[in-house]
Amino acid sequence: MRVLVLSDIHSNFPALQAVLQDAGAVDQTWCLGDLVGYGPDPNMVIEQVRELPHITCILGNHDAAILRQMEFQAFNSEARRSLTWTENVLTADNMAYLRSLPTQALVDAKVTLVHGSPRDPTWEYVLNTLSARLNFAHFGTPYCFLGHSHIQSMFSLDPSTDRVSMMMTHVGETTPLPLRTIANPGSVGQPRDRDPRAAYAIFDDEANTWEARRVEYDIGEVQQRIREAGLPIKHAVRLAEGW
């Protein structure tokens, strides 16, 4: 089975479209949360995700904030402005879809899906070997796929030495996943690793391989829509440089 793994779309519809086109035919799609926030097209993004066949989608922290399950105060002022704007434009149907999302899921009998971390699904960031180390005790499956940091990354636990190492994922390269691995496909709509291209991954559940991928999209179009919507200009500027 070929699985599209994506996360942190953040209301960036052109980036989502580019990823879906670039990924080609897949058997399932696993979306790791943060459909909304920052960007100008929350309704189009949710409607597109809802329509995907065989979709499993997790609730992110920005999605949870829209549902008032998380305080706006937990976000910086620009993110808050975007949340307030999103809350006002989101349709009742799309709000209901966000409300239906779980904070974690077990898929394919071997993968745990969360937004942030298995220990704290909606909020904690797994950014380094220490936070990864602490989180291996919090899921029982061979693999855990997560988003939230907006950085394509992978952490593996070697059971013989009990050590966790960070593995580099090279774009376009297919990597076999060691038996216990935490993997992050990066962010579709707001990459933060200095590569502005939309990030995602392809998981092959028979070979147990992971391919980190990037695809270009029309950043200028999204920047213009951010300006037209009156959203914070920072959210437009950062897209061009991927931070």
Ligand code: ZN
């Ligand atoms: Zn995010």
